[in-house]
Amino acid sequence: MIKVAVIDDEYIVLEGMKAVLRRCQVEHELIGTAANSMDAMTLLRNHTCDVAFIDICLSGCSGLDMMEQLRNEGITTDFVVISGYTEFDYAQRAIRLGVFDYIDKPITIEKVRRVMESLEKRLENSRKIPNLFNEIIDSIQNRRVDEFKEKTQEFLYKSEIYDMSQEKIRSVYEWLCMIEKVIGETFNNVNVKAILPSWSEIESIREYDILICTIQNSLNQMCLLFPNRERQQHRTISQIEAYLKEHLSEEISLCDVSEEFHLSPGYISVLFKKETGSTLVKQLNNLRVERAKILLSQGEKVGITARQVGFSNYRYFIDIFKRQVGLTPNEYRGHIISQKNE
Structure with missing residues (x-):
């Protein structure tokens, strides 16, 4: 259950927030309300509270000033700002104070429900x-x-x-x-x-x-x-290589692999070089060329082959293929077909 406080110097807003909270369909306990900064600080100092809905404009001091003072005292309550303000300075300061969310006026059930569900x-x-x-x-x-x-x-x-x-x-x-x-x-x-x-x-x-x-x-x-780091590193490389083979038709980057395995790009690069003696990009190109050779030997067209093995740039595919095989894709395709006809 979420423990909630509502702080606003307008009576109608306080009552409106209480009514909206009752109807937002998220289980909560209202620990109290306050209409000025002094009462609000007393409330939050003396009660455990998960979230305080607070208006930026309060009598006594601004809502942001109050939040800053409470933060300095070690109060960990989450704050949700209620405001009609859109000024950049207010937003920047609120971010620095770790405000959980904003609700702009007019307050609605949907706005409050969204915040409460997130909380x-x-x-x-x-x-x-x-x-x-x-x-x-x-x-x-x-x-x-x-x-x-x-x-x-x-x-x-x-x-x-x-x-x-x-x-x-x-x-x-x-x-x-x-x-x-x-x-x-x-x-x-x-x-x-x-x-x-x-x-x-x-x-x-x-x-x-x-x-x-x-x-x-x-x-x-x-x-x-x-311990057994070498065995674990070898396993990681094997998993990466399996991932590359499964996604050859896609435009895979080092960052994609990084996100998939939750490892930094730099770590993967160093580990890959250590385990295979090659870079990830070179290994990926090797796998793509080997797959391309199979497709070309089956009579597939060069352009279609390039796309199926993940090369969006036709010229780059030809360059990589020739560099590794010694023949252009067309030459390789013709050579294989002639061998079959002999």
């Missing part, structure tokens, strides 16, 4: 984090690197740091520090402390993509500390 899902995820952390620790202690990868990816997803809230990022960082410590103790590796960036480095990141990439690279490095 419900988020709270469900957050409650799973401690259990998930225990599963991650278990995967380390039992040397199960595949499970470690799976559970840490789930952990990042459920941590919901996409809004770049410093509070959430700090929490994730602290979890990662504990994971790093357990890995060092379990595998007796003193170098593990050099894997995670410092908090000041993490804190200075302002873009979500960069933050996730930084965390992911650290997790990948932790994976390399697991």
Whole structure:
């Protein structure tokens, strides 16, 4: 059940929000309402509250000023801003404070239901984090690197740091520090402390993509500390090669493979070179040319063959084919057909 507070200095809005909440069909408990910033801060300091719906304009101080003060006091309540404001400065400041969502006036049941359903899902995820952390620790202690990868990816997803809230990022960082410590103790590796960036480095990141990439690279490095790493790396390469074969007709990129296997492009490149002596792109082209040779030997036209093995650029296909086979696709096709007719 979601514990809710409503804060607005207009009586009609307070009563309207209470009525809308009753009709939004999401189970909740209204812990209280407040009509000014002083009462609101007293309410949120003295009661555990999951979310506070708050108007930007309040008597005493602005809603954003109040949120900032409560954040500084360590209050973790999620805030949903109710406002008619569209100014960029307000939005930027609200983002920095980690506002969960916005509801623009007029308030409707659909708007409130959308927010409450999102909150419900988020709270469900957050409650799973401690259990998930225990599963991650278990995967380390039992040397199960595949499970470690799976559970840490789930952990990042459920941590919901996409809004770049410093509070959430700090929490994730602290979890990662504990994971790093357990890995060092379990595998007796003193170098593990050099894997995670410092908090000041993490804190200075302002873009979500960069933050996730930084965390992911650290997790990948932790994976390399697991015993039997060579066997695991060989298995990963085998899985990637199988994936390439299954998707030859598509325009596969290194980023596509990265997303599919939840590994950074840089890590895949290094691992692929180490295990095969070749690059992923070269291996993909080798597989495509071998498939093309089969199709051409069956009499397929060159243009159709190029498309079926994932080359959208006809000229590039011819160039790659000739470089590997020593003949153009047409020459190869003619050579095979003449052999069959002999």
